Amino acid sequence: MNQPVLEMRGINKTFGNVVANHNVNIKLYAGEIHALLGENGAGKSTLMNILTGIYKPNSGQILYKGKEVVLKSSKNAVDLGIGMVHQHFALVQTLSVAENIYLHSEKCKTILNSREMENDIEKCSKAFNLALDAKAKIWQLSVGEQQRVEIVKLLYRGTEVLILDEPTAVLTPQESVEMFKTLRKMADSGKVIAFISHKMGEVMANSDRITVLRGGTVEDTMLAEDATEERLTKAVVGSANKLMKQSQENRGAHGACILKVQDLSVKNDKGLLAVKNISLDLYAGEIFGIAGVAGNGQREFSEVLAGLREVESGAVLLKGEDVSRMSPKTRIKKGFAFIPEDRLSMGLVPSMNMMDNTILKEYDTEPYSRKGILNHKAIQKNTVNFISRYDIKNGGLDLPVGLMSGGNQQKLLIAREINGEPLLIIAAYPVRGLDIGATEAIHKILMEQRNRGACILLISEELDEIFEMADRIAVMNIGFMSEVLNRNVTTYEEVGSLMIGMDNNSKT
Numbered sequence: 322m323n324q325p326v327l328e329m330r331g332i333n334k335t336f337g338n339v340v341a342n343h344n345v346n347i348k349l350y351a352g353e354i355h356a357l358l359g360e361n362g363a364g365k366s367t368l369m370n371i372l373t374g375i376y377k378p379n380s381g382q383i384l385y386k387g388k389e390v391v392l393k394s395s396k397n398a399v400d401l402g403i404g405m406v407h408q409h410f411a412l413v414q415t416l417s418v419a420e421n422i423y424l425h426s427e428k429c430k431t432i433l434n435s436r437e438m439e440n441d442i443e444k445c446s447k448a449f450n451l452a453l454d455a456k457a458k459i460w461q462l463s464v465g466e467q468q469r470v471e472i473v474k475l476l477y478r479g480t481e482v483l484i485l486d487e488p489t490a491v492l493t494p495q496e497s498v499e500m501f502k503t504l505r506k507m508a509d510s511g512k513v514i515a516f517i518s519h520k521m522g523e524v525m526a527n528s529d530r531i532t533v534l535r536g537g538t539v540e541d542t543m544l545a546e547d548a549t550e551e552r553l554t555k556a557v558v559g560s561a562n563k564l565m566k567q568s569q570e571n572r573g574a575h576g577a578c579i580l581k582v583q584d585l586s587v588k589n590d591k592g593l594l595a596v597k598n599i600s601l602d603l604y605a606g607e608i609f610g611i612a613g614v615a616g617n618g619q620r621e622f623s624e625v626l627a628g629l630r631e632v633e634s635g636a637v638l639l640k641g642e643d644v645s646r647m648s649p650k651t652r653i654k655k656g657f658a659f660i661p662e663d664r665l666s667m668g669l670v671p672s673m674n675m676m677d678n679t680i681l682k683e684y685d686t687e688p689y690s691r692k693g694i695l696n697h698k699a700i701q702k703n704t705v706n707f708i709s710r711y712d713i714k715n716g717g718l719d720l721p722v723g724l725m726s727g728g729n730q731q732k733l734l735i736a737r738e739i740n741g742e743p744l745l746i747i748a749a750y751p752v753r754g755l756d757i758g759a760t761e762a763i764h765k766i767l768m769e770q771r772n773r774g775a776c777i778l779l780i781s782e783e784l785d786e787i788f789e790m791a792d793r794i795a796v797m798n799i800g801f802m803s804e805v806l807n808r809n810v811t812t813y814e815e816v817g818s819l820m821i822g823m824d825n826n827s828k829t
């Protein structure tokens with residue numbers, strides 16, 4: 322245990338002016354499961370991509386068994402026995418399990434018949450209790466099974482250092498338990514295991530040593546037995562006394578109840594429950610912030626509210642009227658507005674110009690059209706209006722919006738959505754990927770809407786945004802909604818610990 326198999330020393334990595342890793346030191350030992358914990362954007366994936374030769378650090382050293390190595394490519398890392406299972410798998414869907422694994426191996430230089438190949442691979446997977454049908458095609462497998470293929474791919478290549486990026490994000494709870502059993506078996510056989518996670522519970526339950534990253538730097542590192550909920554939360558989200566910016570207007574001043582969500586459950590695309598028995602009341606003149614790590618049911622929740630996804634059970638009421646079965650279009654007429662998280666695939670049509678995009682929802686209504694004929698003058702006037710009102714920088718009215726910057730696309734989309742003074746605005750990650758200027762502009766628009774009396778549901782994974790904008794806050798975690806917190810009394814710690822799931826037990 323005295324010499325680490327791998328050591329990273331003083332690693333720095335920037336992307337443009339984003340500091341992804343700053344002076345990071347970390348040691349990985351044989352026989353250990355090392356967890357890398359931190360919020361989205363903390364620099365976890367970047368660090369592990371450096372360790373697997375995918376990114377080059379700006380400075381810093383990597384030592385393998387005490388000797389410095391320079392990883393010029395991922396092949397260098399693979400040759401040293403370092404392998405990573407990425408969040409997005411790299412499997413050829415139309416090939417079999419055996420073919421995928423074999424193609425990735427050194428042995429693939431010799432031609433084997435498929436029987437030999439399959440036997441060989443099944444032997445390898447059985448050694449670690451990773452049940453796999455070597456003949457199956459990748460497309461026939463569940464996500465959990467595909468992940469197993471990725472793991473066996475590395476084992477078959479003789480990988481000694483296995484890194485997994487958020488491995489449980491795609492798994493059911495049962496699959497996660499099985500996966501951690503496998504990781505333990507591999508560690509017991511002397512391999513080095515590292516996994517990335519933002520879930521405190523699973524980190525505490527399944528690792529031997531924990532390193533916490535925040536804002537690109539190592540905040541804390543400890544043996545799992547020394548980890549407490551308090552210590553980890555502090556390292557993950559920062560100190561309790563973080564200065565909070567007070568936004569304008571009085572918070573929590575309630576108008577009428579606009580949206581009532583009653584015991585709502587919704588399934589995701591895989592048919593699994595993604596939203597679990599959520600009940601909420603949202604009021605006019607408030608911003609209700611939903612915090613949480615993306616992928617915990619937020620997408621399904623916002624889509625079901627917008628009418629883009631079916632209700633599994635429960636109901637959605639707008640001012641007392643059950644809208645659960647109404648189409649998106651009917652909901653819009655009744656006062657819904659939706660700022661979707663994929664602005665370019667769900668909100669705007671990138672190949673169309675600004676004018677066409679502004680009338681996407683209302684092309685068949687006056688003044689934009691009359692008796693089926695578009696009124697180009699009215700459309701143009703409206704677009705020009707949006708441009709000046711929201712300061713939308715653009716390359717001309719005829720340019721496809723796909724060529725505009727993200728911030729200007731988002732302004733256009735929001736301008737269109739709020740044009741009819743909606744009662745309810747569902748805003749999913751409205752400033753994701755935008756620069757500071759655009760972020761501020763969009764926040765200002767949302768504040769103005771709140772102040773005129775709209776009810777705003779703001780979904781975000783940035784705690785700063787939630788605390789700056791929201792009047793009330795709840796956290797989504799594995800499909801559940803936490804209790805509702807008043808922004809004036811809650812803390813980053815409280816919200817942060819709900820985000821990383823320390824509260825799961827009380828809900829399941």
Ligand SMILES: Nc1ncnc2c1ncn2[C@@H]1O[C@H](COP(=O)(O)OP(=O)(O)O)[C@@H](O)[C@H]1O
Binds near residue numbers: 336341366367
């Ligand atoms: N290829 C990239 N180009 C530009 N910025 C990046 C890139 N990869 C990561 N970043 C930025 O670096 C920071 C750390 O990201 P990442 O390592 O992915 O965090 P984590 O895995 O902890 O969520 C983030 O601010 C992210 O936006």
Ligand SMILES: [Mg+2]
Binds near residue numbers: 486
């Ligand atoms: Mg990551």
